[in-house]
Amino acid sequence: MRLSPSFWLVCGTLLLWATVSVFSAESVQLIGLESHIQPASQLPAVFGNREERINIEISGVAVKSASLRADLFQIAGALAMPLAKDIHLQEGLTFPNTSPKRLSISVKFPSVKQRAEVLVRLALVQSGPQANPILLESLKFEVFPDSVTKELKNLLQPKPDGSVQVVVFGPGDKFRRFLASLRLPFENAGNGTPDRFDPNRLYFGELATDEQFQQAQDRSAGACLALFWPDESLPVGVYADHSNSRVLVHVTSHVLDNMNNDPRAQLGLIKIIHLLSGQIPPAHRAVNL
Numbered sequence: 001m002r003l004s005p006s007f008w009l010v011c012g013t014l015l016l017w018a019t020v021s022v023f024s025a026e027s028v029q030l031i032g033l034e035s036h037i038q039p040a041s042q043l044p045a046v047f048g049n050r051e052e053r054i055n056i057e058i059s060g061v062a063v064k065s066a067s068l069r070a071d072l073f074q075i076a077g078a079l080a081m082p083l084a085k086d087i088h089l090q091e092g093l094t095f096p097n098t099s100p101k102r103l104s105i106s107v108k109f110p111s112v113k114q115r116a117e118v119l120v121r122l123a124l125v126q127s128g129p130q131a132n133p134i135l136l137e138s139l140k141f142e143v144f145p146d147s148v149t150k151e152l153k154n155l156l157q158p159k160p161d162g163s164v165q166v167v168v169f170g171p172g173d174k175f176r177r178f179l180a181s182l183r184l185p186f187e188n189a190g191n192g193t194p195d196r197f198d199p200n201r202l203y204f205g206e207l208a209t210d211e212q213f214q215q216a217q218d219r220s221a222g223a224c225l226a227l228f229w230p231d232e233s234l235p236v237g238v239y240a241d242h243s244n245s246r247v248l249v250h251v252t253s254h255v256l257d258n259m260n261n262d263p264r265a266q267l268g269l270i271k272i273i274h275l276l277s278g279q280i281p282p283a284h285r286a287v288n289l
Contacts, residue, residue: 028122028136031055031102036258036265043142045264049111050146054139058124059100061134066124067091069133070107073119075140080119083110093124109143118143144263149182152266155273156184156202165201169194172206172228174256181260197223199245202276204228206256220246224276228256238268240275249275 030044034053038044046052068090072083089105107120118141124134156179158164168176169189179186189203193215197203199222207213207229216227226249239250255268 026060026134026136029057030139031057035261043140045142045262046109047146047263048109048143051106051108053104053106055104057100057102060098061095062098063095063126066093066126069123069125071121075117075119112143112145116143148263148266152270153182158185167201167203170206171208175204175206178259220248222246226272247276
Protein backbone atom coordinates (compact mmCIF):
# COMPACT_ATOMS: atom_id res chain seq x y z
CA MET A 1 0.00 0.00 0.00
CA ARG A 2 1.62 3.24 -1.13
CA LEU A 3 1.65 6.02 1.45
CA SER A 4 0.06 9.13 -0.09
CA PRO A 5 0.96 12.66 1.03
CA SER A 6 -2.34 12.84 2.88
CA PHE A 7 -1.09 9.96 5.04
CA TRP A 8 1.24 12.27 6.90
CA LEU A 9 -1.52 14.85 7.36
CA VAL A 10 -4.02 12.32 8.63
CA CYS A 11 -1.39 10.73 10.81
CA GLY A 12 -0.13 13.82 12.57
CA THR A 13 -1.44 12.11 15.67
CA LEU A 14 1.14 9.90 17.25
CA LEU A 15 0.58 6.18 17.18
CA LEU A 16 0.16 6.35 20.94
CA TRP A 17 -3.63 6.68 20.71
CA ALA A 18 -3.86 3.64 18.47
CA THR A 19 -1.49 1.31 20.27
CA VAL A 20 -1.58 2.45 23.87
CA SER A 21 -1.62 -0.47 26.25
CA VAL A 22 -4.75 -0.79 28.31
CA PHE A 23 -3.74 -0.68 31.97
CA SER A 24 -6.54 -2.89 33.24
CA ALA A 25 -7.29 -6.52 33.85
CA GLU A 26 -8.67 -7.03 30.30
CA SER A 27 -6.20 -8.53 27.85
CA VAL A 28 -6.05 -10.42 24.57
CA GLN A 29 -3.35 -12.85 23.53
CA LEU A 30 -2.59 -14.12 20.06
CA ILE A 31 -2.55 -17.92 20.16
CA GLY A 32 -1.68 -18.39 16.50
CA LEU A 33 -2.78 -18.45 12.87
CA GLU A 34 -4.82 -21.39 11.68
CA SER A 35 -3.11 -21.45 8.28
CA HIS A 36 0.51 -21.82 9.39
CA ILE A 37 2.93 -21.81 12.30
CA GLN A 38 4.76 -18.60 13.12
CA PRO A 39 8.10 -18.22 14.95
CA ALA A 40 7.51 -16.66 18.36
CA SER A 41 10.32 -14.16 17.76
CA GLN A 42 8.71 -12.59 14.67
CA LEU A 43 5.53 -10.71 13.88
CA PRO A 44 2.86 -12.98 12.37
CA ALA A 45 3.19 -12.80 8.56
CA VAL A 46 0.11 -12.82 6.33
CA PHE A 47 -0.75 -12.05 2.71
CA GLY A 48 -2.69 -8.92 1.84
CA ASN A 49 -6.12 -9.14 0.23
CA ARG A 50 -6.70 -12.43 2.01
CA GLU A 51 -8.88 -13.50 4.91
CA GLU A 52 -6.98 -15.06 7.79
CA ARG A 53 -8.32 -17.19 10.62
CA ILE A 54 -6.73 -16.11 13.91
CA ASN A 55 -6.94 -17.83 17.29
CA ILE A 56 -6.95 -15.49 20.29
CA GLU A 57 -7.56 -15.70 24.03
CA ILE A 58 -9.39 -12.96 25.95
CA SER A 59 -9.04 -12.84 29.71
CA GLY A 60 -9.97 -10.58 32.61
CA VAL A 61 -13.43 -9.74 31.22
CA ALA A 62 -16.75 -10.31 33.02
CA VAL A 63 -19.75 -9.08 31.01
CA LYS A 64 -23.11 -10.67 30.29
CA SER A 65 -23.07 -10.08 26.54
CA ALA A 66 -20.78 -8.29 24.11
CA SER A 67 -19.75 -8.16 20.48
CA LEU A 68 -16.15 -8.24 19.32
CA ARG A 69 -15.14 -5.40 17.00
CA ALA A 70 -11.87 -4.43 15.29
CA ASP A 71 -10.26 -1.35 13.77
CA LEU A 72 -7.33 -1.73 11.36
CA PHE A 73 -4.41 0.69 11.06
CA GLN A 74 -1.32 0.73 8.89
CA ILE A 75 1.60 1.85 11.00
CA ALA A 76 4.92 3.43 10.09
CA GLY A 77 7.18 4.29 12.97
CA ALA A 78 5.19 6.44 15.39
CA LEU A 79 2.40 7.20 12.92
CA ALA A 80 -0.81 5.36 12.02
CA MET A 81 -3.25 5.50 9.12
CA PRO A 82 -6.80 4.18 9.61
CA LEU A 83 -7.67 1.42 7.15
CA ALA A 84 -10.98 0.00 8.36
CA LYS A 85 -13.27 0.80 11.28
CA ASP A 86 -15.78 -1.15 13.36
CA ILE A 87 -15.33 -4.54 11.73
CA HIS A 88 -17.83 -6.99 13.22
CA LEU A 89 -15.95 -10.15 14.20
CA GLN A 90 -18.28 -12.04 16.54
CA GLU A 91 -21.67 -11.32 18.11
CA GLY A 92 -23.31 -12.47 21.33
CA LEU A 93 -20.20 -13.33 23.29
CA THR A 94 -20.66 -14.07 26.98
CA PHE A 95 -18.04 -13.80 29.72
CA PRO A 96 -19.72 -15.09 32.90
CA ASN A 97 -16.41 -14.91 34.79
CA THR A 98 -12.88 -13.69 34.24
CA SER A 99 -11.58 -17.05 33.05
CA PRO A 100 -9.74 -16.94 29.69
CA LYS A 101 -11.97 -17.42 26.65
CA ARG A 102 -10.52 -18.72 23.38
CA LEU A 103 -11.97 -17.52 20.09
CA SER A 104 -11.32 -18.07 16.41
CA ILE A 105 -11.86 -14.89 14.41
CA SER A 106 -11.56 -14.08 10.71
CA VAL A 107 -9.82 -10.86 9.61
CA LYS A 108 -9.57 -9.65 6.00
CA PHE A 109 -6.21 -7.91 5.60
CA PRO A 110 -5.90 -5.08 3.06
CA SER A 111 -4.12 -5.38 -0.25
CA VAL A 112 -0.60 -3.92 -0.13
CA LYS A 113 1.99 -3.13 -2.79
CA GLN A 114 4.92 -3.66 -0.46
CA ARG A 115 5.51 -5.09 3.01
CA ALA A 116 3.53 -3.20 5.65
CA GLU A 117 2.76 -3.46 9.35
CA VAL A 118 -0.92 -3.55 10.21
CA LEU A 119 -2.38 -3.13 13.67
CA VAL A 120 -5.64 -4.87 14.65
CA ARG A 121 -7.18 -2.98 17.58
CA LEU A 122 -9.84 -5.07 19.33
CA ALA A 123 -12.73 -3.95 21.51
CA LEU A 124 -15.76 -5.54 23.19
CA VAL A 125 -18.99 -3.61 22.68
CA GLN A 126 -21.58 -4.39 25.35
CA SER A 127 -25.31 -4.37 24.83
CA GLY A 128 -27.15 -1.25 25.94
CA PRO A 129 -26.82 2.42 24.99
CA GLN A 130 -24.92 3.45 28.13
CA ALA A 131 -22.24 0.75 27.99
CA ASN A 132 -18.75 1.89 27.07
CA PRO A 133 -16.59 -0.31 24.81
CA ILE A 134 -13.98 -2.39 26.57
CA LEU A 135 -10.69 -1.73 24.77
CA LEU A 136 -8.38 -4.72 24.48
CA GLU A 137 -4.74 -4.86 23.57
CA SER A 138 -3.84 -4.57 19.89
CA LEU A 139 -2.37 -7.28 17.66
CA LYS A 140 0.31 -6.44 15.10
CA PHE A 141 0.86 -8.27 11.80
CA GLU A 142 3.32 -8.08 8.92
CA VAL A 143 1.38 -7.99 5.65
CA PHE A 144 2.99 -8.95 2.33
CA PRO A 145 1.76 -8.37 -1.24
CA ASP A 146 0.49 -11.29 -3.31
CA SER A 147 3.16 -10.35 -5.88
CA VAL A 148 5.49 -12.54 -3.78
CA THR A 149 3.69 -15.64 -5.07
CA LYS A 150 3.66 -14.28 -8.63
CA GLU A 151 7.42 -13.72 -8.51
CA LEU A 152 7.94 -17.25 -7.24
CA LYS A 153 5.78 -18.72 -10.02
CA ASN A 154 7.69 -16.77 -12.65
CA LEU A 155 11.01 -18.16 -11.40
CA LEU A 156 9.80 -21.77 -11.70
CA GLN A 157 8.07 -21.56 -15.08
CA PRO A 158 9.29 -23.78 -17.95
CA LYS A 159 12.12 -22.49 -20.11
CA PRO A 160 11.37 -20.48 -23.27
CA ASP A 161 11.66 -23.67 -25.35
CA GLY A 162 8.92 -25.25 -23.22
CA SER A 163 11.15 -27.69 -21.35
CA VAL A 164 10.52 -28.20 -17.63
CA GLN A 165 13.37 -26.82 -15.54
CA VAL A 166 12.30 -28.13 -12.10
CA VAL A 167 13.03 -31.70 -10.97
CA VAL A 168 11.83 -32.98 -7.57
CA PHE A 169 13.09 -36.15 -5.90
CA GLY A 170 13.02 -37.79 -2.48
CA PRO A 171 10.26 -39.36 -0.34
CA GLY A 172 8.84 -36.05 0.92
CA ASP A 173 5.77 -34.66 -0.83
CA LYS A 174 5.38 -31.13 0.60
CA PHE A 175 7.23 -29.43 -2.24
CA ARG A 176 5.39 -31.49 -4.85
CA ARG A 177 2.03 -30.52 -3.36
CA PHE A 178 3.03 -26.85 -3.31
CA LEU A 179 4.07 -26.86 -6.96
CA ALA A 180 0.85 -28.65 -7.89
CA SER A 181 -1.23 -26.06 -6.00
CA LEU A 182 0.37 -23.33 -8.15
CA ARG A 183 -0.12 -25.44 -11.29
CA LEU A 184 3.61 -25.35 -11.97
CA PRO A 185 4.94 -28.18 -14.16
CA PHE A 186 7.81 -30.25 -12.76
CA GLU A 187 9.45 -33.60 -13.32
CA ASN A 188 8.89 -36.13 -10.57
CA ALA A 189 12.12 -38.12 -10.27
CA GLY A 190 10.73 -40.50 -7.64
CA ASN A 191 11.79 -41.28 -4.07
CA GLY A 192 15.39 -42.16 -4.83
CA THR A 193 18.37 -40.00 -5.75
CA PRO A 194 18.98 -39.45 -9.49
CA ASP A 195 22.09 -41.18 -10.85
CA ARG A 196 23.19 -37.93 -12.49
CA PHE A 197 22.11 -34.29 -12.49
CA ASP A 198 21.60 -32.15 -15.58
CA PRO A 199 23.49 -28.86 -14.98
CA ASN A 200 20.81 -26.96 -16.91
CA ARG A 201 17.97 -27.87 -14.55
CA LEU A 202 17.05 -27.05 -10.96
CA TYR A 203 16.82 -30.03 -8.57
CA PHE A 204 14.95 -30.08 -5.26
CA GLY A 205 15.38 -33.04 -2.94
CA GLU A 206 13.04 -33.50 0.03
CA LEU A 207 14.96 -36.17 1.91
CA ALA A 208 14.33 -38.58 4.77
CA THR A 209 17.70 -40.03 5.78
CA ASP A 210 21.33 -38.98 6.27
CA GLU A 211 22.32 -41.69 3.79
CA GLN A 212 20.25 -40.12 1.02
CA PHE A 213 21.65 -36.67 1.86
CA GLN A 214 25.20 -37.99 1.55
CA GLN A 215 24.35 -39.83 -1.66
CA ALA A 216 22.97 -36.65 -3.25
CA GLN A 217 26.10 -34.74 -2.23
CA ASP A 218 28.38 -37.42 -3.73
CA ARG A 219 26.59 -37.23 -7.10
CA SER A 220 26.15 -33.46 -7.21
CA ALA A 221 29.13 -32.45 -9.40
CA GLY A 222 27.94 -29.82 -11.88
CA ALA A 223 24.42 -29.71 -10.40
CA CYS A 224 22.13 -26.91 -9.24
CA LEU A 225 20.70 -28.70 -6.24
CA ALA A 226 18.66 -27.78 -3.14
CA LEU A 227 18.43 -30.42 -0.41
CA PHE A 228 15.79 -30.10 2.31
CA TRP A 229 17.18 -32.06 5.25
CA PRO A 230 17.57 -31.06 8.93
CA ASP A 231 21.00 -31.19 10.53
CA GLU A 232 21.25 -30.97 14.32
CA SER A 233 24.90 -29.91 14.05
CA LEU A 234 23.94 -26.71 12.21
CA PRO A 235 21.76 -23.75 13.22
CA VAL A 236 18.43 -23.66 11.41
CA GLY A 237 18.90 -21.86 8.11
CA VAL A 238 20.02 -22.14 4.48
CA TYR A 239 23.63 -22.95 3.50
CA ALA A 240 25.04 -22.45 0.00
CA ASP A 241 28.18 -24.20 -1.26
CA HIS A 242 29.84 -23.59 -4.62
CA SER A 243 32.40 -26.28 -5.41
CA ASN A 244 33.05 -28.96 -8.04
CA SER A 245 31.23 -26.76 -10.60
CA ARG A 246 28.05 -27.19 -8.60
CA VAL A 247 25.73 -25.04 -6.53
CA LEU A 248 24.44 -27.03 -3.56
CA VAL A 249 21.99 -25.40 -1.17
CA HIS A 250 21.36 -27.22 2.11
CA VAL A 251 18.10 -26.16 3.80
CA THR A 252 17.90 -27.13 7.48
CA SER A 253 14.80 -25.03 8.26
CA HIS A 254 11.18 -26.21 7.95
CA VAL A 255 10.50 -23.75 5.14
CA LEU A 256 8.31 -26.28 3.27
CA ASP A 257 5.86 -26.73 6.16
CA ASN A 258 3.99 -23.45 5.55
CA MET A 259 4.72 -22.75 1.91
CA ASN A 260 1.16 -22.08 0.72
CA ASN A 261 0.21 -19.50 3.34
CA ASP A 262 3.42 -18.07 4.80
CA PRO A 263 4.88 -15.19 2.73
CA ARG A 264 8.21 -15.46 4.55
CA ALA A 265 8.50 -19.10 3.49
CA GLN A 266 7.85 -18.13 -0.13
CA LEU A 267 10.43 -15.34 0.08
CA GLY A 268 12.87 -17.90 1.48
CA LEU A 269 12.24 -20.18 -1.51
CA ILE A 270 12.80 -17.23 -3.87
CA LYS A 271 16.24 -16.69 -2.25
CA ILE A 272 17.04 -20.38 -2.66
CA ILE A 273 16.13 -20.26 -6.37
CA HIS A 274 18.30 -17.17 -6.85
CA LEU A 275 21.19 -19.03 -5.23
CA LEU A 276 20.70 -22.01 -7.56
CA SER A 277 20.44 -19.73 -10.59
CA GLY A 278 23.59 -17.82 -9.72
CA GLN A 279 21.77 -14.53 -9.15
CA ILE A 280 23.24 -14.34 -5.63
CA PRO A 281 27.00 -15.05 -5.27
CA PRO A 282 26.96 -18.66 -3.98
CA ALA A 283 29.93 -18.38 -1.64
CA HIS A 284 30.00 -21.00 1.11
CA ARG A 285 27.85 -19.26 3.71
CA ALA A 286 24.58 -19.29 5.58
CA VAL A 287 21.62 -17.28 4.35
CA ASN A 288 19.17 -15.86 6.87
CA LEU A 289 15.48 -16.20 5.94
